[in-house]
Amino acid sequence: MSEVTLTKKDFTSDQEVRWCPGCGDYSILSAMQSFLPELGLPREKIVFISGIGCSSRFPYYLETYGMHSIHGRAPAIATGLAVSRPDLSVWVITGDGDALSIGGNHLIHALRRNADLKILLFNNRIYGLTKGQYSPTSEQGKITKSSPYGSLDTPFSPISLALGAEASFVARTVDSDRKHLTETLRAAAEHKGSALIEIYQNCPIFNDGAFDQIKDSDTRDEVLLRLEHGQPITSASHGVISDERGLLEVKPLSEIDQSQIVIHDAHIQDPTYAFALSRISDSSLEHVPVGVFRDVERAPFSQLVHEQIDAVIAKEGKGQLAALLNGGDTWQVE
Amino acid sequence: MRVSKPVVTLDQVVIRFAGDSGDGMQLTGDRFTSDTAMLGNDLRTLPNYPAEIRAPQGTVPGVSSFQLHFGDHHIQTPGDAPDVLVVMNPAALRANMADTPRGATIIVDKDEFTTRNLSKVGYATNPIEDGSLDSYKVHALPLTSMTVGALAHLKLTRKEAERSKNMFALGLLSWMYHRPTTLTENFLTAKFGKKPQILEANLTAYRAGWNYGETTEDFAVSYEVKPAPMEAGVYRNISGNVALSYGLIAAAEIAGVQIFLGAYPITPASDILHELSKLKKFGVITFQAEDEIAGVGAALGASYGGGLGITTTSGPGIALKSEAIGLGVMLELPLVIVDVQRGGPSTGLPTKTEQSDLLQAMYGRNGESPCVVLAPATPSDCFDMAIEACRIALEYRTPVFLLSDGYIANGSEPWRIPSVESLPEIKVNLATVPNGENGEFLPYLRDPETLARAFAVPGTKGLEHRIGGVEKADRTGTISYDPANHDFMVRTRAAKVGGVKVPDLVIDDPSDCAEVLLLGWGSTYGPIWSAVQVLRETGHNIAQAHLRHLNPFPKNLGDVLHSYKKVILPEMNLGQLARMLRGEYLVDVVAFDQVRGMPFTTEQIVNAALEVLNV
């Protein structure tokens, strides 16, 4: 594949991009268009499948194969494609409503199976396309059009959910941090099987500033806990330590010893550690780990499916239609 | 083994095996059916079992039965009423007496007619002894104790030994009707080969039942039913679900595509998932999805990749799949949706048959969302119609519904096995090069003949493009909200489905002057055909026609309907096709409906027809 040298321009379709000015989706699109040449694949081998939502317009803007499907079902549709066409690189684009409300079931099962999908979950903590209702990641008490007195639902974390669903690769990044976003895409692309990337994405129209703490240069370094494999987990002011019960805690660096700080290991098979990491940030976003939470090896679904078929054929021989039809108890009428 | 008693020749027999769900009646019926098929009789079967896996033992709701109709002539129904009823307990008698005509033979396991079992189903006295069965030929036999006795030499508990009593009954019936024994012996050996003790028990009970018939004075005669004249060829007995599965495999082989089945288990469709799951050596991918939506979604994804996406379900599953099927309509991708209909609405009657999803298949989606709708007429027709569904889906790039139902799915009949060479052709015609004037690829440029759009699968160099559920511009397929374009696209999709080429409706009217037409669709073919034979034998002129294509209808359907004074249409719903025909052709068809979870009897249709014929 090394002969293929494509550029960002090759992956930019002729469709006019129609997100609101300032929408975080633009920067994610741009990062993706720049990253795609790195895959080393010809354009026809790449497919983007999305659900419904502002974010799900994404495939139209990429010069690859693409399908803008229906609300919440992209992981299911993409699983069918990826399993039957293991030669393709299949990406799913989804939103917090699309992936976690209506499509929650498909998301967890795609991750559980380790379907060969790279799932990009654009989390703006709001329903953008339907003009601003609270989503499963909106903080409790949020005032929106459908919750004028404050939402009552407890939000959940896509990272915790994915880990609970046995996801083999789980990461978080931010729309505005192009470098980190690109590194995360790269790590996901290299992973075999499902990869879930939660991307914090600003919706300037219906949920503006939702991620300001982790974007503003004055607060960012205090809030972000950058996860790097083999490195201690710290922000500018805090470090992550493990208490006597094995739970993780964030403490001011002044109160702890450097040696107490947890060294990040994304490859631990047991998801307990990654889950504990995912619990550090609650919806207040006081301390937010970003990076790869978990990256472990597990046979991808399509590999298992095709190995099984090959094994059956090796054992029973390739199916012969005439033999199938004439199987069982037959009799001859003269 | 050879029968030595006097032999009476019969032209046809209807036998019903009935017992508790745990008594193995379905297996018994299946075995008797296979042995009967091998003898060359024509036959049809009707398994009838409760929705509960183990309904309370000994109760009427827990009764499971299997009816088989076989004869020396063409047989198209499982029979209106049993000539022979085999009952394994009082509940089975209670549940089946209403269907059993006076004079019928009833074989009873009298060991099970204990005070306790009798009172469970409300018998104050024992019907075997109180004279209430005097107008029947009753053989009250100690089936259970004879079975236990025959197995005394094996180290089995009484409970274990009793389990083989269905094989004793099967042996006895096999003796009565001269069924060959080697097939069932081979079957048992294959099934229980790894459990020698159980194999021995079943074989011994089976042979003991046969020997009992041969030696006891209770049965003075045995019966034979000569083979039915059938077209020359190799035959096997096949159920609708198996035939349908084989049809899907055959279509994929002919078309040279990979099958992807996305399904979520549901009665009575699960057996197609089970069957295809066994056939991985054909390269079939079976995907047991997390729900019905994922099943159809994944199938659509596989079709998008150039495979043949199939999803199998029953009515409640279709309800869940509707939105994704609409996406299939919009994307214009091949998709086969198999609906093995059952009683509805909601959970309804999961194990009983109905034809009440026709309007759901036709109209059960948002927007103008046309799909092709087909329906097999008999168990073996499921094979042909599955190929037809795949052919239309692949060649026209459209979702196709295949409406089977619980009756033909589980029922079986002899099938003349077609040669592979005789199967129809399927042309997929994928796009491989740009089709636009300026070297671009236009995914919604259409074949002028079929109106099928150009279909390039991912991996095809130079034809990269995006599709989606949002309305698309003609030719280019890009998003379009233009009113005129939407109007054009809606009409074009309708024209494509409406223009699918389907064979003309064939009329069967030997008199050539019938004024009344008996029309049907789907699984009512058998009872309608049988009723037509009865009516003609009694001097009536009546025509028969059967629809296997429901959308689009055959081109000659309107002319056919208008050429009869009356059109009678039996349906297992409240007149769904009747409504469509009235709307489409302004013909006031006489709807004859029933939703009892059971197929029509021949008699019901004869009577309905007589009401029209005799005015």
Ligand SMILES: Cc1ncc(C[n+]2csc(CCOP(=O)(O)OP(=O)(O)O)c2C)c(N)n1
């Ligand atoms: C079956 C169905 N229900 C509801 C909708 C309406 N709808 C479209 S997008 C959406 C929510 C999208 O939110 P999210 O996934 O967070 O995407 P965003 O627009 O924020 O990117 C809803 C409710 C729909 N299109 N289909």
Ligand code: SF4
């Ligand atoms: S509504 Fe919000 S998420 Fe949607 S395009 Fe506009 S800014 Fe982006």
Ligand SMILES: [Mg+2]
């Ligand atoms: Mg959102």
